[in-house]
Amino acid sequence: MKDQTARDSVEIEITGLSKVFGQGAAAFSALSDIDLTIRTGEFFTLLGPSGCGKTTLLRVIAGFEQPSTGSLRINGREVAGKGPNARPVNTVFQNYALFPHMSVADNIGFGLKMLGKPRAEVAATTADMLRLVKMEEMAERKPAQISGGQQQRVALARALAPRPRVLLLDEPLSALDLKLRKEMQGELKRLQAETGITFIFVTHDQEEALTMSDRVAVMSAGRILQLGSPHEIYHAPRERFVADFIGDTNFMELPVARLEKGGAFVTLPGGSETRAELPEGLTPVIGEKVTVVIRPEQVQMAPPDAAEMTGTVESATFFGTDTHVHLRLSDGQGFILRRQNSARTEEPAPGAVMGLKLSPGALRVLRD
Amino acid sequence: MAEQRESHLWKWLLCTPALLVLVLAASGPLFIVLAYSFLTPGTMGGVRWEFSTEGWFRVFLQRDIFDPDEVRWNQAHLTIFWRSISLSLQTTIICAVLGFPTAWFIATRPPHRRALWLFLITIPFWTNLLIRTFAIQELIRNNGTINTLLMRTGIIDSPIQMMFTDFAVLLGMAYVFMPLMVLPLYAAMDKLDFRLVEAGYDLYASRIKVLWYVILPLVKPGFIAGSILVFIPSIGAYVTPRVLGGGRTMMLGNLIALQFGQGRNWPLGAALAVVMLVIVVTTLVLYLRWANREGGQVRV
Ligand SMILES: Nc1ncnc2c1ncn2[C@@H]1O[C@H](COP(=O)(O)OP(=O)(O)O)[C@@H](O)[C@H]1O
Ligand SMILES: [Mg+2]
Numbered sequence: 001m002k003d004q005t006a007r008d009s010v011e012i013e014i015t016g017l018s019k020v021f022g023q024g025a026a027a028f029s030a031l032s033d034i035d036l037t038i039r040t041g042e043f044f045t046l047l048g049p050s051g052c053g054k055t056t057l058l059r060v061i062a063g064f065e066q067p068s069t070g071s072l073r074i075n076g077r078e079v080a081g082k083g084p085n086a087r088p089v090n091t092v093f094q095n096y097a098l099f100p101h102m103s104v105a106d107n108i109g110f111g112l113k114m115l116g117k118p119r120a121e122v123a124a125t126t127a128d129m130l131r132l133v134k135m136e137e138m139a140e141r142k143p144a145q146i147s148g149g150q151q152q153r154v155a156l157a158r159a160l161a162p163r164p165r166v167l168l169l170d171e172p173l174s175a176l177d178l179k180l181r182k183e184m185q186g187e188l189k190r191l192q193a194e195t196g197i198t199f200i201f202v203t204h205d206q207e208e209a210l211t212m213s214d215r216v217a218v219m220s221a222g223r224i225l226q227l228g229s230p231h232e233i234y235h236a237p238r239e240r241f242v243a244d245f246i247g248d249t250n251f252m253e254l255p256v257a258r259l260e261k262g263g264a265f266v267t268l269p270g271g272s273e274t275r276a277e278l279p280e281g282l283t284p285v286i287g288e289k290v291t292v293v294i295r296p297e298q299v300q301m302a303p304p305d306a307a308e309m310t311g312t313v314e315s316a317t318f319f320g321t322d323t324h325v326h327l328r329l330s331d332g333q334g335f336i337l338r339r340q341n342s343a344r345t346e347e348p349a350p351g352a353v354m355g356l357k358l359s360p361g362a363l364r365v366l367r368d
Numbered sequence: 369m370a371e372q373r374e375s376h377l378w379k380w381l382l383c384t385p386a387l388l389v390l391v392l393a394a395s396g397p398l399f400i401v402l403a404y405s406f407l408t409p410g411t412m413g414g415v416r417w418e419f420s421t422e423g424w425f426r427v428f429l430q431r432d433i434f435d436p437d438e439v440r441w442n443q444a445h446l447t448i449f450w451r452s453i454s455l456s457l458q459t460t461i462i463c464a465v466l467g468f469p470t471a472w473f474i475a476t477r478p479p480h481r482r483a484l485w486l487f488l489i490t491i492p493f494w495t496n497l498l499i500r501t502f503a504i505q506e507l508i509r510n511n512g513t514i515n516t517l518l519m520r521t522g523i524i525d526s527p528i529q530m531m532f533t534d535f536a537v538l539l540g541m542a543y544v545f546m547p548l549m550v551l552p553l554y555a556a557m558d559k560l561d562f563r564l565v566e567a568g569y570d571l572y573a574s575r576i577k578v579l580w581y582v583i584l585p586l587v588k589p590g591f592i593a594g595s596i597l598v599f600i601p602s603i604g605a606y607v608t609p610r611v612l613g614g615g616r617t618m619m620l621g622n623l624i625a626l627q628f629g630q631g632r633n634w635p636l637g638a639a640l641a642v643v644m645l646v647i648v649v650t651t652l653v654l655y656l657r658w659a660n661r662e663g664g665q666v667r668v
Contacts, residue, residue, distance in 0.1 A: 084570045091570045158571070
């Protein structure tokens with residue numbers, strides 16, 4: 001569907017952008033030093049905790065807020081100073097913001113009508129959109145007469161109908177229950193593939209970000225901390241915040257024993273040395289402690305004599321497909337291990353001493 | 369089921385005091401007025417308990433002074449009816465046109481500032497109506513503030529006649545009744561979800577189109593409530609047309625007062641009062657029907 005050349009071309013280019021609310025002593029910097037390039041046709045996600053500036057960034061792109069500094073180009077054109085109605089960008093609002101006094105069909109056709117398209121075209125596109133989001137039967141209902149999930153679909157159809165270059169989605173699934181959310185996640189991916197429109201998706205749910213996106217930008221306190229594919233973000237977090245925010249992670253403070261090209265050997269509790277990947281440009285001092293991370297599923301149980309380190313089981317939580325084992329390492333640090341379950345595996349008993357083996361290449365040094 | 373009926377009964381019981389007040393204070397006098405309109409005027413005012421339709425006859429018609437068999441339309445009364453309706457409609461429209469931006473201004477202030485603006489809007493209500501009306505008179509009379517200023521600055525040579533015109537009455541009524549339009553409009557705007565306005569802009573609507581397609585339909589209940597609140601007291605206005613309009617621009621309220629006072633024709637006054645009620649109710653019903661057909665949210 002998406003051809004390679006279109007994929008590589010730049011849709012949105014943000015350089016040196018910042019947004020300050022208020023003035024003087026009350027000034028609050030909601031966005032700082034944002035540099036961001038979003039490619040045509042990609043599913044791009046802004047991920048971060050509540051209050052980190054995701055909505056603000058989206059509103060700046062949509063044109064509801066003007067940036068305090070920096071430039072914003074959409075499809076190569078500088079859009080600073082242009083209002084939302086002059087940008088080829090549509091928004092799916094967090095609360096849907098459907099017009100309560102219009103029918104579902106009129107909501108969907110609104111954008112085209114405002115663009116001055118002929119009646120016949122508005123009607124035809126509206127019908128197409130109703131079909132696309134499977135809402136044909138509800139065309140004449142008012143928003144108050146349909147369910148939350150259906151309102152969500154209408155909001156999507158309304159934003160897609162004018163065929164924007166970019167669709168902005170502000171936590172569109174957060175109000176839905178789990179089952180519906182999973183369903184809509186698939187639906188969104190399908191719509192994006194079918195329309196080829198660039199999606200910028202905002203969420204504070206790391207799992208949602210990982211499963212849906214082509215690329216993810218992790219934000220905190222108005223800054224983009226790391227940008228990359230879900231795989232990179234998950235497996236190669238550069239900062240403690242990113243590692244902590246995405247999935248469960250073990251942090252350990254370990255001394256550096258010696259350095260190697262691209263890696264450092266750290267001393268594990270119990271004395272054995274193991275290799276940890278170094279982020280680019282970081283050279284730790286030998287003998288000093290660094291923070292290393294390892295994901296709970298990249299640790300295996302082993303007989304104590306074949307293990308790299310040992311821990312005492314404190315508790316174990318059964319999750320069906322896997323079990324989370326909480327351990328206390330020999331030097332007193334807490335540690336979590338995630339073990340795949342089968343019918344024959346036994347639940348670890350509290351108090352038992354367990355040997356641990358780390359997957360090669362799974363240990364990483366963090367930039368603090 | 370039984371429980372439901374019980375709670376129903378309870379609801380009616382709770383309503384009783386209000387119903388009692390309504391029946392005694394509203395319907396009671398109304399029936400008295402209706403009864404008086406079919407009686408004979410007493411010589412010193414009041415009524416004699418003799419049935420007569422003369423009061424109703426004289427609402428619309430009049431006899432020739434010299435030839436009692438010659439019956440003509442009561443042109444003076446018809447003019448006053450029409451002026452009352454027309455000035456009240458105009459007042460309502462002026463209040464709506466000026467009240468909308470005012471209410472919008474207040475509704476878009478930061479929340480802690482709105483109370484102040486609402487307070488300023490309602491301040492005139494704290495003063496006696498008569499005093500407010502005299503204040504307007506002071507502004508617009510021939511040697512009042514406006515004319516004096518204009519003549520001093522040499523813009524005009526002789527004062528502009530504003531007192532005792534329809535303009536004066538309109539100005540006074542619009543000023544006096546403005547809060548009754550602004551407050552319900554503000555209430556409607558306060559409930560307005562401004563994200564809908566943003567959604568409108570986002571979907572390529574210009575400011576005017578957002579106003580027309582999104583804001584106005586959503587604050588329509590406020591317009592409807594405001595129009596009713598302004599129109600009803602306008603039709604019955606007494607003080608404002610009396611002070612600012614004088615004898616030349618009499619409205620229904622003044623005509624009724626005249627019949628109960630100097631005219632000493634209580635049955636005619638009572639019949640006129642009933643006519644006024646009919647005008648109000650008819651206008652309301654027509655208006656609400658129209659508003660509902662246009663998709664408003666008020667039900668009759
Ligand atoms: N209009 C505004 N005026 C002042 N502060 C604001 C405004 N909008 C957002 N903020 C602040 O900016 C920060 C980021 O907000 P937001 O972008 O909504 O975060 P998110 O969507 O990631 O939860 C918050 O601390 C918020 O209080
Ligand atoms: Mg938000």
